[in-house]
Amino acid sequence: MNLFSKKIGVLLLSIVLIFTFAACDGGTETTGGNEGTEYPKDNIEIIVPSGTGGSLDVTARALAAHAEEHLGTNVIVENIPGASFTIGVQHVLDSDPDGYTILVTADTAFAYIPLGLADEVDYTYEDIEPVSRIAMNQNSIAINADTAEKLGIEDLEDLLEYSKENPGELTVGYSSMLYDVWRLSLKELGHDLNVVHQDSGGQAATQTAGGHIDVYFGAMPGILPYYEDNKVEMLATLPYESKEEIPAIDEYPEVDDALGMSKYGPISAYAPKDTPDEILDFLDESFKEISQDESFIEMIEGQGLELFYQDRKEFQSELETLCQEAKEFEDVLKNLR
Secondary structure, three states: OOHHHHHHHHHHHHHHHHHHHHHHHHHHOOOOOOOOOOOOOOOEEEEEOOOOOOHHHHHHHHHHHOHHHHHOOOEEEEEOOOOOOHHHHHHHHOOOOOOOEEEEEEOHHHHOHHHHOOOOOOOOHHHEEEEEEEEEOOEEEEEEHHHHHHHOOOOHHHHHHHHHHOOOOOEEEEOOHHHHHHHHHHHHOOOOOEEEEOOOHHHHHHHHHOOOOOEEEEEHHHHHHHHHOOOEEEEEEEOOOOOOOOOEHHHOHHHHHHHHHHHOOEEEEEEEOOOOHHHHHHHHHHHHHHHOOHHHHHHHHHOOOEEEEEOHHHHHHHHHHHHHHHHHHHHHHHOOO
16 A cells, blocks of 8 residues: 555544544533533423513513523523413423423412312312422502592502492402402402403503503502503502502501412422423523523513522422412402302
8 A cells, every 4th residue: 555545544534533523422412501411402482371561471581581591592482371370381281391391470370270260270289390489579559540540549548448438340450360369358358349350460551551440450560661651550569668659568457467478479480290300400500590690680670570589499398388378268269269
């Protein structure tokens, strides 16, 4: 063999070795920083069981905006509203437990709704995998500005007095069964409002601002823009003070006591039952990283929410406690059936 042939042979052997090592390396490469697996290889879908514009939607889209950096893939948000969150929740329960379908919802989806819709819902918190708590709803009670001026309602005390003297005259809009607890708790105190259920908090806020509904029960993100445009008056924030000029609910002790734990509204991420632990842990760790991202914090707090990250273990324990304690409202929720 001449020298030229030897050189060609060595060159060909080198090329083969290069591609062989590349192929071997590609077979073990991980994505998204999840060492030991190839998850995630595809886009992740977040299901929001309510319409656009509400606090669940805002939280999900804030997560999606930071997904590529922290999860190593894109996140697509899909809204599946209806039937007090149950349609979207059921969609996730029926999804493959592979980490590619995530639910972002209020914990009320598993605390109150199965109690209030016991004849229609056959799932409980034991049928879903808690991943992380992400944010805390800062809730609010607001009234259409024209309605408030017309009726002389300047604060929550005025609203309560009017609804007692004129039972069922004022309409209230909301999307979550959590606010059914509010309404029925107030009714037991003699304050009667006529409910008009909505598909999302954003829709309830729009309808209130437009004068189609008198009163709004819901999270701050939906109603805040209309408050800033003077289309609604904010009467109270729950569970704590959000803006100095708006009274917190603890200034009204009777109502504060009646609402109890229903004042609180954690927003959390869940996965289908039997999702592998390594995927759940990876998602939890990724959400923890996102919760420490200043840009994410600004997005959440800028919409009137509070950052409220809890890891998987702590969340699972507190979810069980919440669902057990929610049973104190079971008699109230029976009135919905």
